[in-house]
Amino acid sequence: MTRKNNDSAASERRARGVQMMNQVYGWEMPADVPGDFFAVTADHLFADIWTRPGLSVRDRRLLLLGVIAAQGQTEVAKIQINAALSNEELTEEQLEEAAIFLCHYVGWPLGTGLNNALISVKADRGRAARAAKKQPDSQSCDSGTPASPNVDTL
Numbered sequence: 001m002t003r004k005n006n007d008s009a010a011s012e013r014r015a016r017g018v019q020m021m022n023q024v025y026g027w028e029m030p031a032d033v034p035g036d037f038f039a040v041t042a043d044h045l046f047a048d049i050w051t052r053p054g055l056s057v058r059d060r061r062l063l064l065l066g067v068i069a070a071q072g073q074t075e076v077a078k079i080q081i082n083a084a085l086s087n088e089e090l091t092e093e094q095l096e097e098a099a100i101f102l103c104h105y106v107g108w109p110l111g112t113g114l115n116n117a118l119i120s121v122k123a124d125r126g127r128a129a130r131a132a133k134k135q136p137d138s139q140s141c142d143s144g145t146p147a148s149p150n151v152d153t154l
Contacts, residue, residue, distance in 0.1 A: 010043070017047030024050060024057055025079070026086045058089040065098060069114040070106040077117035085125065092122060 018031045021042060031042070050060060061084050068077045084090040090098075095118050103111025 013043050013047045014039075016051065017042035017045070020046040020050045023087075024061075025083045057087070058084075061089060062098065065095075065114065066102055066106070069099070069102045069110050072110050072113050074113045074117045077114050078121050081118055081121045082125070085121065092118065 014031055018029050021029045024046070029042075033042075050057070055063075061080060065077065065080055065084075068080060081095055084095065085092065096115065099111050099115035099118060101111075102114060105111075
């Protein structure tokens with residue numbers, strides 16, 4: 001394979017990875033973030049793993065929420081919960097049920113952490129929705145979703 005072909009394949013892989021990241025999180029991720037960490041995240045995790053057949057984004061998100069709960073990663077859980085709600089993959093009720101279910105497998109304190117993350121996200125989204133209603137300008141850019149986090153929290 002020539003250098004030009006390698007560059008083209010790498011560029012296509014990056015585009016596929018960033019497109020999947022945008023789909024998963026619901027915001028526009030820049031494709032030109034420097035560094036190896038972003039390269040591995042976009043070019044491997046999202047271009048190769050999240051795009052594999054067999055599981056939907058919703059299925060993968062549920063698996064990820066289970067892992068996140070087991071690790072006690074409530075800040076990362078908030079990102080995933082907000083994305084699941086924004087993308088309409090899961091409802092608040094389904095997410096609460098997931099937390100209840102996970103309490104029995106990962107332990108009550110860790111499952112409670114996931115439920116607390118859900119409560120926090122619901123409160124943030126409620127505040128954002130109320131603030132948007134108060135805005136006379138219909139061009140408000142606040143959609144109730146947080147700003148894009150650092151890629152190392154995905």
